Each structure stands twice: as structure tokens, then as C-alpha cells.
Amino acid sequence: xxxxxxxxxxxxxxxxxxxxxxxxxxxxxxxxxxxxxxxxxxxxxxxxxxxxxxxxxxxxxxxxxxxxxxxxxxxxxxxxxxxxxxxxxxxxxxxxxxxxxxxxxxxxxxxxxxxxxxxxxxxxxxxxxxxxxxxxxxxxxxxxxxxxxxxxxxxxxxxxxxxxxxxxxxxxxxxxxxxxxxxxxxxxxxxxxxxxxxxxxxxxxxxxxxxxxxxxxxxxxxxxxxxxxxxxxxxxxxxxxxxxxxxxxxxxxxxxxxxxxxxxxxxxxxxxxxxxxxxxxxxxxxxxxxxxxxxxxxxxxxxxxxxxxxxxxxxxxxxxxx
Amino acid sequence: xxxxxxxxxxxxxxxxxxxxxxxxxxxxxxxxxxxxxxxxxxxxxxxxxxxxxxxxxxxxxxxxxxxxxxxxxxxxxxxxxxxxxxxxxxxxxxxxxxxxxxxxxxxxxxxxxxxxxxxxxxxxxxxxxxxxxxxxxxxxxxxxxxxxxxxxxxxxxxxxxxx
Numbered sequence: 118x119x120x121x122x123x124x125x126x127x128x129x130x131x132x133x134x135x136x137x138x139x140x141x142x143x144x145x146x147x148x149x150x151x152x153x154x155x156x157x158x159x160x161x162x163x164x165x166x167x168x169x170x171x172x173x174x175x176x177x178x179x180x181x182x183x184x185x186x187x188x189x190x191x192x193x194x195x196x197x198x199x200x201x202x203x204x205x206x207x208x209x210x211x212x213x214x215x216x217x218x219x220x221x222x223x224x225x226x227x228x229x230x231x232x233x234x235x236x237x238x239x240x241x242x243x244x245x246x247x248x249x250x251x252x253x254x255x256x257x258x259x260x261x262x263x264x265x266x267x268x269x270x271x272x273x274x275x276x277x278x279x280x281x282x283x284x285x286x287x288x289x290x291x292x293x294x295x296x297x298x299x300x301x302x303x304x305x306x307x308x309x310x311x312x313x314x315x316x317x318x319x320x321x322x323x324x325x326x327x328x329x330x331x332x333x334x335x336x337x338x339x340x341x342x343x344x345x346x347x348x349x350x351x352x353x354x355x356x357x358x359x360x361x362x363x364x365x366x367x368x369x370x371x372x373x374x375x376x377x378x379x380x381x382x383x384x385x386x387x388x389x390x391x392x393x394x395x396x397x398x399x400x401x402x403x404x405x406x407x408x409x410x411x412x413x414x415x416x417x418x419x420x421x422x423x424x425x426x427x428x429x430x431x432x433x434x435x436x437x438x439x
Numbered sequence: 440x441x442x443x444x445x446x447x448x449x450x451x452x453x454x455x456x457x458x459x460x461x462x463x464x465x466x467x468x469x470x471x472x473x474x475x476x477x478x479x480x481x482x483x484x485x486x487x488x489x490x491x492x493x494x495x496x497x498x499x500x501x502x503x504x505x506x507x508x509x510x511x512x513x514x515x516x517x518x519x520x521x522x523x524x525x526x527x528x529x530x531x532x533x534x535x536x537x538x539x540x541x542x543x544x545x546x547x548x549x550x551x552x553x554x555x556x557x558x559x560x561x562x563x564x565x566x567x568x569x570x571x572x573x574x575x576x577x578x579x580x581x582x583x584x585x586x587x588x589x590x591x592x593x594x595x596x597x598x599x600x601x602x
Binding site: 159172175176178180181182183184188191192194195196197198199203204208209211212213214215217219220221222223231235237240241242244245246250263296297298299300301308312315316318321323324325326327328329332333334337338340341343344346347349350353359362363364365366367368369370372374375376377378379380382390394403423 | 450463464473474475480494495510511512513514516517518531532533534535537538552553554555557558559560561563564565567569570572574575576577578580581582584587588589590591592593594595596597598599600601
């Protein structure tokens, strides 16, 4: 080996060492992740951690609202959801889907494959394509690890904390999640929501559905009154549906000619024998009774309101739905 | 047959209420539901039209300036008015896209749903988690059901946001 080569070797080694040192001083976190797969290294959690975090968050959310007591419905949503998840890069996560027994209109994704949709939203839907769009949006959050990235940014999860709790997944998980299931009420940035909308459309199309189910749902949401309390949390944690439609329309415009038309199977209804969602804290009983009468074809006008043009929302709703 | 029934239902309900929508932005009205089809006219932001049909991402619209097809992203449906008892989606959007069932009983007034405080205070429910896990579908079961419903996987690329 000649001298020149030896010098070259030494210089290269020195360069490599100093690069390593620079990296270490800039980002201690990355050093702890050496040896983990490169994709999860970026967010500092491996897939097992991600699933453990998601299971905890989903279990806590189930503490706030139970599942609709309709096993056939839950099995159906799992089959639809799994089929859509199979069209992603993470088909083998432990995917779980559930319908929550609450009148609120919302859907939640927890890391690692947990998707929960509320009965309030489910009962607004008129086709399996619409369900596919909603589930596709939530699956998009999970595939892109949107929530994990947000948790990771929180101060509680320093590289030091992770090092200290190495081997104790329980402490790590609690550090990440915080109190209760508040992470579900925190919301993501607008960019993540718009991205999940674009993914939702694509996944529905990949699964063989009409790609436009999610678009229809956004139109339905946009037409809901802004002061409708059942949408309060959804509207707090997501950009306005109108803004989502504009963003999605702009992204979709160049693709409408090539997207397949897809199928639009009927959606499974909640078993009619299932009682309405239990009121967590019933308030204005009169209002509920008025709605009940309206449902039964009565002509009661809810207090403070005026009759609907055209003879009531029940008649107007859903002509093209099924 | 199914489509015919839909069309009939649409006609039957045609007189119940006007299907009015408002343009969210300036937009061409096309002769057919395709971006490369001939333009009937150029509609302005705030213009209104009556929806007489839909197809995929398109709405068939009757306007003062002519009839044609409009990219559905470019319109907004009238929103439900608070206190009218229209607790579902706005009537027009609901009629086009909404559930056929009257679901007002599960809606807003008098029944309180899951809210931020509920989530903050929530603790892990092991029993419900066990139930959730019991409903999981295998890949095989999911695929079998999908194929049985006439669904086949299609290759579709992810899309970018508008640059």
C-alpha cells in the first residue's frame, strides 16, 4: 500500500467521523434509531410502538363512546375497511374499524390501523362509495403516519426521554399520548387533511369504487349548518368542507378524465332494531320529542323554527341516495 | 334497471323543491360531463342553477344562460338553516347525496354526542377494545366480500396537490 493511498484512507476516515459527530450533535434522536428501518426512523417510532400507541388511543376513545351494538354492521365495516387498506403500502397493519354509538358526525384515525366512524356520520351516508371515501381518508392519515408525526413533535418526547424508557413501552406510549384521548380532539394541520382527502379518493378508486364518494360527503357536510352542535368537533379539527372541496377539486381536475367510474354498491344500514345512540347528557327533552314526532310524520315544528319548504327534510332527503 | 328507478324517483320528486346551487367560482358550463367537451357558456361566481342530474364528479345544471354540465367542486349547496328542524344535511345536498333514511332522531337537538371534554377525560375501555378486536376481518374475508359485491382492484396513482 503506498503512502498516497494511506493518506487518502485517513482523510476519508476523518471525514466520516466528523460527519458522524456533526450528526450526533445536531440530532441525538437519529442516533438512537440506528438499526431501525429507515422509514420509521424519520419519526422515531417503530411499527410496534406505533401500534401500541394507536391501540391505547383507540381504547380510550371507546371509553368515551361505545361501539354500536350491531355485530353484523361492525363486521361489514371491517370487511369494507380492510379491503380499502389492502390497496395501500401498509396492507398488513392490524387494521380495525368500528362504528361509535354517538350522534356526533365525525371519524377518527389512531396510529397503527385503528379507524372509528361515528353513527351520526355513518347514517348520513347513502352508498358504500361514500363510506369508502371516509374510511380512505382515515386510512390515509394512518398510512402517512400523520398523528405519529404530531405526537413526535410534542415536547414530551425528547430523545432523552426515549432513551430513558427504552424497553418500557408503557411509559413511552403514555408520554406520547398525553391525557385521555385528547390527541383525537387536537387536529392535524390543514395540509395533512387535504392530503388525506386526496388519498381517500385514490384508495376508493383503487378498491373499485366510484372515486367521488368522499366528494359527495364533503358536499353533505358543507351543507350542514355551521352551528350544528353534532359537527362542532369535526369543524374544529378540520378545514371547512367548502375549502376541502376546492382543494380536492383543484387536485382532481387533471385526473377526472382518466379516473375509472367504479362501482357504487349499496351501504349496509344500521339494524333498525338497534336503539338510537344513548344520550351522554340528555338536555332539551322537548327538542328530542319534537324530532321524534317529525320522524313519525307529525307536523310539529321544533321550537324557534319555521316549516321547511317542500314539506320536511325527510321527504327531501336522499332521492338519489339509493 | 336501478338507474331507471333512480331517474323515476328523481322525476317524481322533481316538484317537491328547486335543486338550487350557487357557483363558488367562475366556471365553464360544458355540453357534456367532460373537461374537453364544448363549452355552453361561462358562468360567474354567484350564479345559480338548478340541478337536474349527476354523474360522477359532474352535475347537470339548468341555468338562465343555458343547460349543461358543471364540475361539482365549483358549486355549493344551500346550507341548512339553524332552527328549521332540517337537522340533516341541507335539503338539496341531502336529496342528491344523502341517506334515504330520515336520521333526524340521531341528530343535534336534545342529544349530546362525543365532544372534546369527553375525549380528554376518557379512559381505556378493555371490554370495548376486546369487542372491536373480535370484529377484525382477514384479508381473505375482505377480498371475498369485495369480489362478491362486484369490486375489483384498479391501479390508480396517488395525486399531488395543485402546484
